[in-house]
Every structure is written in C-alpha cells, then in structure tokens.
Amino acid sequence: MKRFNRLFFSVLLIFTALTLAAQQEVTIKILETSDVHGALFPFDFIRNKPMDGSLARVFTYVKQERSKSDQQVILLDNGDILQGQPTVYYSNFIDSANPNIVSQMLNYMGYDAATVGNHDIETGPAVYQKVVKESNFPWLGANAVSTTTDHPVFKPYTILERNGIRIAVLGLITPGIPKWLPKILWPNMQFNDMVESAKYWVKHIQKKEKPQIIIGLFHSGYDATYGGANAEERNNENAALLVAKQVPGFDVILIGHDHKELAKKYPNINGDSVLVLDPGSSARMLSEATITISIDKCKKVKSKKVEGKLIAMKGYEPDTDFLNRFSDFYSKVNDFVSKPIGKFTKPISSANAYFGPTEFMDLIHDVQLKISGADISLAAPLSFVSNIDSGNITISDMFKLYRFENFLYTMELTGKEIDGFLEHAASLWFNTMTGPNDTLIRFKKENGRIRLYANYYNFDSAAGIYYTIDVSKPEGDRVTITGMADGTPFDFSKTYKVAINSYRGNGGGGHLTEGAGIPHEELAKRVVISTDKDLRLYMMRYIEKQVEIEPQCHYYWKIAPEEWVKVAIERDRKILFNR
Template structure:
C-alpha cells in the first residue's frame, strides 16, 4: 500500500511539474493607420459629428486593457499629421504648442508607431518636433540618414510579455521622393521595402531571437508606383517573399482588407489593413504555448473591427477640450462670401465652378499660361453664403505648394491624354458608361471610379474637347488658348500645378507627359513658400464676395453619346440627375 501511495504521489507531482512547465500566453494587438487627424468625433471641416476617431478607439482599447493589461499592444501606422484642421493648426498656425498628434498617442499609451508619407509632407520642422514629442518608439527601418548611413528612426522594437518575445519592424513606402519636394525630406533616402525587410528580419532573428515578428508597414497591399528600384505598395510582396513574419499590419492605400498569405517558405502570414480615419482598427490575437520557456505552439487570428458604434471616451474629450476649442475657433473664422454653391462632383463631367475656381486662382497667383488641377475629394460642397476657414479644407484638401513647371505643348497634350485615360471610358454606344467605373465603390449605387480621382486633372488657360468614343491617347483635341492665341505643341508654356503633381505624383508628368523623373527639378521655375490652401484663402479674403462659375473651356463630345451617359453615371455615383 505504501508503495502504491508513493507511486501515485510521484505521478501526481510529475504531472503538476509538467503542467507548471507549460503555459499559454495570449496577446492582443490593436492597430490604427491613416488616422489623418481624426482624433476627435467631430469633423472640423464640415462642422458635424464624425463616425470614427481616436476618441472611440480609446474607449475600445480601455475595455480590452481591463482584460489584457500589458498583454495588449497598441500600434499606429502613420499618416496622422495631415487631414483635419486640427493638424494644420498644430503644424503651422501654432507650431510652438505640443502637437496634438503626439499628445493623443501619448495619452492613449501607444506602444509603437511608424511614419507615413503625409507625415513627411509636413516638413522637417514639423515631423522632427513631433517625433521628439511622441513617447513610444517611432519606427522606420528603410528611412536612411544620408549622413550616417543608418536608419533615421528606430528600425524595430522588442516587447517581452510573459516570456514571449515580440519584434515589431517598421517600414514606409519608398515612393515619397516621387511626390514631395526634396527639401521636405532633405538628408534622407528611402530604401526598397523588400530589400530592407529581408535584411532586418534576418538581423532580428539572429540577434533578438523573437517568438513573434510583426510588420508595421505604411505601404499598401500592392500596385501603385512601380519602378526598377522599388514598389510603392509592397506589403503583399513581403508577406509572400520574406520569411519570418507572423503578422503584417499595413495601411497607406486606405483599403480595408484581411487575408491569410502563404509565404514561399510555407508559413502562414496574417495581413490586416484597417482603412483610414479611425473608422476601423486591426484587431489580432496571438496565442503562444510555452513549455519550459520554449514555444511549442503558436496561432494568430484577427479581424477588421468597426469602431464607429463604439462609445466616445468622455475622459479623452475632457482632457483635450482646450485643443478642440482652439481648433474650432480657428476654423469658424469667416473669410468671404460665395453667391452660389460649388460641388466637387461637377468636376468629373465637364468644366466646373469648383475646379475652375482653383484653376483661376492658380493662374492669378502665378501668372502662368495654363493650370492643371484635380478634384481632391470625391464629393464635397461649399455652400452659398459665408465661407469660413473650414471650407478651405474642402476646397483644397492637402498642404501642397503651388508650382509652375515648364512644359511643351506636346507634353501638355500627352499629360491630358493620360489624365482622361484614367478617368473616362471608351464608349462604343450611348448606353455605355462615360466614366471608368467599378462596383464596390463609394458611390450612391455601390459604384466608384476605377482609378484615383485625385489624378483626374483638367486644365484651364486652353480650350479643348474630350472625345469619349476615341481610344486612350487619342481623346483630347486642344483647339487653342483661352485668350484667343493659337496653341502650339512645339512652344514652351508655364503651367501651374500643385507640388504633389510637380514632383511626379500620379505619374502624369512622367508616364503621361514623358518627362524623366530626374529632369523634373530643372523644369520647376516657381514654387510657393507656403501651402496652396493659404494662398487660395488669401485671394478669397481679398475678393470678399465671389460668384464662382465654370470657365466652360472644355467639354465631352459627341453630344449624342455624352448627354445620356452623364445623367446615368452621375446618378450611379451620386444619386442625382
């Protein structure tokens, strides 16, 4: 009997010892991306409540921290410094104050953050100050300091939770020099993401011995600008080609997505993108089984979580009340009066009061011969009546400068051919769509543009027609200068445009006009000191009362095709006739 009891006790003790050696650790990971200044549940541009915002994310994270404590990692993926007037106010109107983009990150207890192209677009003075104010690690392994040859930011960070080592590697899109003036990123270079990910994952595995590797990438799924040197959107390629990642959290392209990718080495990689404006978050759960300190099991699941019905964190709002009040005071200042309403949606179907107001102000400010401009918002309106600072963010969405670029008439023609090729269908009959559309878009009937509308440039200063029955590169016929002079394809012209376009953004100057990218700097003959919105606002203030009307310098032909198609597509996209 004694032997039996002893044997049972030994077996019981051994079982307990084995159980004590094995444990399961669960880690929750929440990621935001492309917040674009949506910190508070209020749209300062349109003076109305906002469905998403970090105020709602905050309440969601607080509820999870009650369960997970330190086992919750909160990450952000960049493009936080531009979008709402809150950002503009902190970046440029009151730069001496702590940047709210840093204050909210610190208050919410973010664990790490990457930097995006719209953060770089604010310029060194703004983003270097913001980086210093953010208390969590700022990551960017492929952003290289040209003086030292080392990353300008931390390449990665290691977290240890209950014996589980988690590495987070940060990367950003290397296409930034194609969009931004070199002075905004002076002293930096941006390496190919795949090359950088290969190097740093090997370094991390060899030197840090992590149990989990997370990619935090400000780069879309795929597509975008592709050159011999890099891909703009490389997240999917890294998931397929670079060994080591368990979870890739990405952004930049504003497209909500969840997919499981099988890496070339046979491993599974969960990829999540939460879209933009803090309407959704990526929500992943990492479960790791440890036996005697070694990983014996690992699973990763996740989803895109809708944050829009989440309650607002009232404490968050109270803490930032002074910031909210200051921004609201700034944006509600009256700057002029419009006699009539103007709509972005009109810009897609012909010469419009909305786009032409910007065209005409650009021509007036710069003295250029021709102006290029695109609608920067899908469907916005500035109503007749008093115009306020807030309306300027609908009139002009981004903090671009104004450029004047030297172009030949032939280059101008080719530029417009590419623009309208992105924008319009080649109609075979009057029953076809006039716009290049795809389903599952953001239009009223589930339709949206196939391509990005902020690349749909029209022109002022020239008269032309667009034949929608003609194929790509044969649609545009320029009939002359608007001032009555002939248009000459062999002549040089001064062309006003925004700095995004002037630096190669959208590839209309490079692929369209055929100007080599490295030749663009020598073509720029004027660049404004301040942002475009500032100059537009000053011109409206100077005028006092304006009645914006279309220039009617261009239109779609033939009428027998376009009239019916415009009505149909306008209804599909905007629910109106």
C-alpha cells in the same frame, strides 16, 4: 506487468504535469490604428458633423481591453495621422510653438510604437521631427535611410516585453514618396525597397534580439499592382503583401496607406500563415490581432495561435476623460475653422467636376493662375464630393475646396507635353464610347462592385487653353487643343509656364512621366518656382483679399460627341452617387 504499467503511467503523468507547469501561456492583444488623418475627436471639423471614428472612440476600446487581466495589450499606430483634419493643421502650422496635439494624444493613450506615413512626411521635417522628439514611444521606418550616414533616419524596430515574451515591431514606410513629395520635405533621405529591407531586418532582429513574436507595422497597401504597377519592380508603393509572402518570420503584418479594410491570412514561401490586417482610415475601424503563445522555461516557443479581426468604432462612445483632457484644444480648433474669410455668391460642388468644366475647378484654376502668373493651370478635384454653400466662407470650407497641403509649382512644359499630360488624364478618366449606351466615366468591377477605374484626384483639367476631349476616339488620340484663352494659337513646340501642385509636379499619377514623357529625374529641373507654404493658405489669402467671389465656369473644355455624353452623364451620375 500490470504493476509496471501503473508505475509507467504514473511517471508519465508526473512528467507531463511538470512539463506543463514549466510552460507559460500568455495572451497578447495587438491593436492598430492607421491613416487616422487627423480624426482625433468624434467630430468632422470640415463637414461640421459628428464622426463615426476618432481616437476618442478608440481609447474607449483600448481602456476596455487593458482592464482585462488575462491578456497583455500593445497599441500601435501605422502613420498618416498628421494630415487630414483642421485639428492637425492647426497644431502643425498655426499653434506650432506648443507640443503637437498628436504627440500629446498618443502619449496620453499609451501608444507603444508608430510607423511614419507619407502624409506625415508631407508636413515637413520641422513638424514630423518635433513629433518624434515629443513622443514617449518610438516612430519607426527601417527603410527611410539617411544618404549621409546610410543608417535609418527613424528607429528601424523596437522590442516590447509582455510577461516574459519578447515582441519585435519592425516599421516600414511606402517607398513611393519621391514620386509625390518635393525633396525639401525629406532632405538627405532615401526610401529603400520594402522586401529587401524586410529580409535584412528580420534576420538582424532574429539573430540579435531573439524575439518570440515579430510584428510588421508597414505604412503600405496590399495591392502591388495598384495604378498599373509592376509587382516585380523594386520600390513598389504597396508591397505589404509581397513582404508577407516572400519574407518568413512575421506572425502579424499590420498595414495601411490604401484606406482599404482587410483581415486575412496569407501563406509565405515556407508555407506558414501570416495574418494581415488593415483598418482602413479615419479611425472608423481598429485592427485587432490576438496571439496566444506558450513558452518553456528556456523561453522556447511551444505553441502559438494567431487570430485577427477588425473592430468598428461606431458602437463605442468617445472616452469622457479623453474629451475633457483635450477640450481646450477642441475649442481652439473650432474657433479657428469657424472664422469667416469671405463670401461666395453661389454654391459650388466637386460632384459636377466628373462630367465637364465647373465653377468648383475653375475657382482652383483661377487662384493657381493668379498666384503663379502662369500661362496654363492644371488641377484635379481632391475630394470625391465637396459641397460649399453660398454666403460666408469659413476656413473649414477651405479644406473642402483643397484637401491636401500641396505646394504650388510653376513648371516649364512644352505644348506637346501638355497635350500628353491631358491625354493621360483622359485615359484614366473616360471610357472609350461606341454609342450613347456606353458609360462616359471609365469604371471597373472590384469584388462585385462598380468602382472608378482610377482615383478621382487624377482627373486633371486645364485652364488657360481651349480644348476638346473626343471619347469616341482611342486613348492617346482624344485631346484636341484649339488655342490659348487669350486668343493666340497653341504651339506644340513652345514652352509654357504651367501652374501645377507639387504632388503632380513630382510625378504623382504619372501625368508628367507616362503622359508627357518626362523622365522622373528631370522633373525637378522643370520647376521654375515653388510656394513656400501650402496652396490652401494662398487660396485663403486670395479669398480674403477679394472679400466676395462670384464663382464662374469659363468653359475652357468640352467632351464630345455631345449627344452621347448628355445621355451617359445621367446614367453615370446615378452609378457614382446613387441618385
């Protein structure tokens, strides 16, 4: 009996050894950048100072990981890279005859795939189609579908192979684009629901490609309730977690769009865990997912371990070869942003715009009214804090004054709709005060921290009319418009020409749809005319023509009760700016 047992265990050991020998274990490291927003070099060309992030720092880490022989590296980008810094603006619109700097850099760094972001679409088809053609890797977007062919405009997914392991990367873009961008930027295109698209494509990939790993590369955030959205409705802007939980099959889902860092596992409807990573913005962080997978000789998965974390780029020196390779372009951009275009007689700051009328916002209003010839201007600060000194104004200062490449619309709105618009802005912006001890600004608590209830770029004010916002009154009944700036009465039934940026004019923020009550499908009909170039360019031309500008505050509006507001502002300023 003992002899039999020895023989049995000997056979078992041999069988186990042969089985293990037939299995192959591979470690795959997936690195993701997202929402780089033109942070290509370790220098902020807008604020004229060094930058913690940048692709130059990312490449140092990528090269380090590629040098390790015990792992295979996959490098992915998740969109919104073509807008943000003067680096990409210069390549997109000024030096557009040459290959785009983004395609050049991502090719040089050896990216394996990228997903298109909404701000990439915002650059227009001439730019993003050029970048797609120039890239040595696919740009993905399974739910961006042609209305003429019913097929994806971009490649829906790509298959990568590492040491015999087949890895599928499925790209999805936020379907909120029609609410923000004019159709001229996405012609013959529609953006389908992410959950529905993911269900279809995962089944397709599993059946046709038979991958051992499936990665989601989604330009979409994790909070499906953001901005009061209903998570159950189709075409949710931030549906990344909805896909993670409702669509089985993913091992890792790499997300972005919301600029909020995240590294966490979530259970899906089958009880499996899905790793979700979001590196935030400006290449300050890098998402890193490590998958250790074992397959047998028939390519069947025997084991799989998935771990993930975010890596701060601040501690990594910019790659010297990278900087040398693109030094000529760096110099061109530096010369471009340093060009003086005029003078300001005094400094202006967007930091003051949260507490009432300011020179900063009224300069934007003045330019919008001058360019459009409209009766009324509506605008919000597009940077949380931007300071522009007196003296020479350069092109880099224009990116502080106006952050995005929005067009300028002239729209027709009734007096009643304008009132509803401003009521909506006030509801996002201001608290309902019961006395001087209350905050003026509407805040919320998030993860133990006090934050703005809504994004500052939804805090619209108006020019061309005089009005008061009474924060002691309930939402929807705070705004009182007392008359036009030219002294004529304001008429709720009259139709006015209104200058407004294309983001807001397409429904962004809900001011026109929820506030003014205009159906989304009717917004385009209200546009009388649109600029053919971005508003920042027209602002630059305006300043160049004026040569010297004395920024003025016209005091078109005020906040009441003034004695409460005065006390609250001092307290709120410390909350907002820690000073």
